[in-house]
Every structure is written in structure tokens, then in C-alpha cells.
Amino acid sequence: MTSQIDSLLIIGGGQSGLAAAHAALAAGLQPLILEASTRPVGSWPRYYDSLKLFSPARYSSMPGMAFGGDPERYPGRDEVVAYLERYAAALADRGAELRTDARVTEVETIREADGDGFLVRMNGGEELVAPIVIAASGSFTCPNLPALPGLDTFAGQVLHAADYRSPASLPGEHVMVVGAGNSAVQIAHELAAHTRVTLASRAPIRFVAQRPLGRDVHFWFRVTGFDRLPLARADAPPAGLVLDDGRYRQALHEGRYRRRPMFTRLDGDKVEWTDGRRERVDAVLLATGYQPSLPYLAGLGALTTDGRPRQRHGLSLSHAGLGYLGLEWQRTPSSNTLRGVGADARHVVEALARRLRDSSQRVRA
Numbered sequence: 180m181t182s183q184i185d186s187l188l189i190i191g192g193g194q195s196g197l198a199a200a201h202a203a204l205a206a207g208l209q210p211l212i213l214e215a216s217t218r219p220v221g222s223w224p225r226y227y228d229s230l231k232l233f234s235p236a237r238y239s240s241m242p243g244m245a246f247g248g249d250p251e252r253y254p255g256r257d258e259v260v261a262y263l264e265r266y267a268a269a270l271a272d273r274g275a276e277l278r279t280d281a282r283v284t285e286v287e288t289i290r291e292a293d294g295d296g297f298l299v300r301m302n303g304g305e306e307l308v309a310p311i312v313i314a315a316s317g318s319f320t321c322p323n324l325p326a327l328p329g330l331d332t333f334a335g336q337v338l339h340a341a342d343y344r345s346p347a348s349l350p351g352e353h354v355m356v357v358g359a360g361n362s363a364v365q366i367a368h369e370l371a372a373h374t375r376v377t378l379a380s381r382a383p384i385r386f387v388a389q390r391p392l393g394r395d396v397h398f399w400f401r402v403t404g405f406d407r408l409p410l411a412r413a414d415a416p417p418a419g420l421v422l423d424d425g426r427y428r429q430a431l432h433e434g435r436y437r438r439r440p441m442f443t444r445l446d447g448d449k450v451e452w453t454d455g456r457r458e459r460v461d462a463v464l465l466a467t468g469y470q471p472s473l474p475y476l477a478g479l480g481a482l483t484t485d486g487r488p489r490q491r492h493g494l495s496l497s498h499a500g501l502g503y504l505g506l507e508w509q510r511t512p513s514s515n516t517l518r519g520v521g522a523d524a525r526h527v528v529e530a531l532a533r534r535l536r537d538s539s540q541r542v543r544a
Contacts, residue, residue, distance in 0.1 A: 181298075184211055184309040187531065188299060190283050190475070191315035193221015194241065195505030197266050198520045199313050200275040201242050202528035208535075210275050211309075213301065215282035215316075219267035222319030223260045228345045229369055230256045233361060233389075233422045234518060238397040241266055242521035251395075259517070283475045286312065288498065295500060311531045314476060314488070315504040318469035321486075325467050327357070329445030336462040340366060343464060346373040351461025353377070355450060357441075358466030359384055364421045366466060367436045376436040377460075379450075384431070384438055389424040396422060397518070406513040407522070471506060493527040499534060502527040 187203050189196045192214025203210035212219070232239050237250035239259075244266050246254065254262070271277055282302040289298045289308065299307045322339040330337065338349060340362050352374060356367040359380035367378045378384070389396060400406045421427060431438060443451045450460045476482055481489055481497045488495065488503050492510045495501035504523055505515055513519025 181306040181308060184307050186210060186309075186535070187311050187313065187528070188297070188307060188309035189213065189313045189315055190286075190299070191221070191317060191505070192216075192219035192267065192277060192279070193223070193315070193317055193505070194263060194517055195315035195317065195515075195520050195524070196221075196313070197263065197270060198241055198524035199315055199504050199528060200270050200277075201521070202524040203532075204270070204273050204275060205525075206528055206532045208528070208532060211307075212275065212277040213281040213283055213299075214277065214279045217279050218260075218264065219277055219279065220260045220263040221317055223256060223263065225319065225341070226256050227340070227343050227366065228256070230365075232259065232517070234397045234516070235395050238395070238401065239517045241517055242524070244269060283316075286475050286479055288479065295498070297498075297500065310535055311500040311502070313502040313504055313527060313531070314473055316472050316475075317505050318472050318507075321470045321472035321474075322465070323468045323470050324465065325357075327445065328443065330463070332447075333445045333460075333463060334448040335460055338462065338464050340464065340466040341469070346370050349374075349462045349464060353458070353460050354462045354464060355379055355442075355460045356464045356466055358468075359421075360466065360468070361421050363466035364423075364427050366464060368427050368430055370464075371430065371436040378431075378436055378438040379441050380438065381441045385420050386423040386428045387420045389422045400513070406519060407511055471503075493523055494530055500531065502531050 186208045187210045189199045189210055189212045192212045196212050200210040200212055231253045235251050236246040236248055236254050239254060240246045246262055267277060283299055284302055285300040287298045288295050296308055296310045297312045299309060319341060322341045343366060346369060354370050354374055355377045356363050357379050359382055363378060364384060367376050370376045430436060440453055443453055448459055449457045451457045470486055471488060473482060473488060481495055481501060483489060489497050490503050493503045504520060504527060507515045510523050511519060514523050
């Protein structure tokens, strides 16, 4: 069965898709959100148990709804899930349509009377036709798995941060965490209370004080305008920094976990370091980031050969009615965050809404 959507179709019901729906309602559009999971909260329930936001509640709100509670606290994973559920319910009350268990399998272009549109195929065989589409499906389901020497034949357990929940996920006497960002350091610190941990990274850890001069760093981001800093290009974001309230740097200094330059190779259950030394490793955790999860666009010609969208500031360079949200450093340093995705959503939705209005006017003329 094929149904016509007259306005905006959003693929993904996490923070980016919900922000897009909020912007669409503000622009006078009636959005339809398709969410593959059973809840309109994106990937948040699948993050590790101890995860806390690196921004206080005061700076973690989406457009139109304060996070609530103590504004200086750092909300945990489950608080974010509850917040997004409230946000989705508020959007539904305003007229946004949200479907769960609605996984998009393919998107094609079709010719309509007012120009090119999109045929969106879903699991179960349903098809939807829409004039504009926003891909807001995030990246959590597409973890980056680097081709490290010997990783494919490593005798121990290999786990990506996407599958990590707690120290029970990685039993053994020696765990190696690969990465240098916030997640790598936070997980290494947590594991170090239970086992010996080595953090392997290509560059040294770069710690940034969480509360310089007594104020959270996000206060300074807001005051200085850093969060709104426009980017000329987002294909290669800079290496991440680790926000630290003092615990992580101190634990590293005290030797509760150690950091070493990236190893030469894995061999059986051993790791070989650049100085030739070898030691046993029971498990490897890859905190190596993610790639945009856009498999449904593979046949559209909208992606590069490595699966990244051909886009500028969230607008497709190959298809006029296609937009993106939730990409790292899409327009600003805060693009893929609760606090920053709203500004990107307004930019993308307003541009696509103009296209929709222009198309309708041409048809009437």
C-alpha cells in the first residue's frame, strides 16, 4: 500500500528527529516521524549504564522544553530517556504524527507534478510518498570498527562501546580500551575499579577542565559563542577533547589506569607495543566512534563511497528535497547534542519548507 504525505517525513525519532518535528510545527508543517524502535527516544536506552551528560541540565534542553530539576546537575542516561519521551508526547499533542516500529528500508526518488519527491519503503511492505525527507537516524547503529592489525583474529573478547553496558560486559584480568575521547576515558575509568586497564590511543589524552573559574565549560561556550561557531566544512571534525572534573586526569596520574601509544598488532591473546614488548590482553573495547547510519539511502546516490552524506550544513548536495540532522559537526560544534540540534533543525527545516512552498506556487501558476 502506498500513501501520500503532503508535508515533511522524518526518518528517526531520537533527539534529532524530534527537534526536526518541533521546527516543522513552527514552520506550519505537519511532520510524520518514523522511528524504528518501540520508543521515540533514539539510541539513549542502549548507552552504557553509568553514562552522564557532559553538559548540565541547564544547557541540555531542546527547543520549547526545559530539562527540569536542578539546573546544575549532570543528567544520567535514564533521565534523558524520560525527557525525550515527554518531549515526544508534547509534539504529538501539537499535531505531529509519530510511528514506532517503523523501520525505513529504502528511499527512492520519483517524479511528481510539482517536481521530484521521495518514495519511502518500510518494513512490512508499506510505502510512503513525500515531497521532502529529513534523515535523522543518527549513528549509534553504525559503530566505527577500525582495521587494527590482528583484531580479526584476536583470541579474546572484542566489544565496541555501543555494546558496552557495565564492567560485567568485559570480564578478564586485563582490558584494553582503544580511543581517546570522552567515552573511552569514562569507560576506562569505570573498568579500572574492577580490573587492570590500558588505554591505547594514537594521540595523548587532551583533558579540558569541566568547570573552569567555577562555571561549567558550557557556560563559557555560550558566553563566547563557541557553540554557534559556524563551520566551513564538517567532513573531518577535529579530534575530541575529554571534559574532566578532575577525576579522570587524577586517576591516570595515579596509575589506576594507564595510557600507551597505539599498539603495533594483536597476536592471539597478546598485544605487541611499539617498543616490542608483548603482554596478555583478555578483552578489547573499541571506543572508536560511529559513522552516519544511512543504509536506506545507499541506492539513492546521496552518499559518498564510504557512506557519508553528500551535504552542506544539513542540506543534500545531490537531492533538493533531502535534509540531514544529527551529524557530528554538521554546522557547529554542538550540532549533534541535545542543546545544539535545535538550531540545526530550524536551519534545515526552514530551507526545505521554502522549497515546498516554491514547488506549490509553481504548480498553482
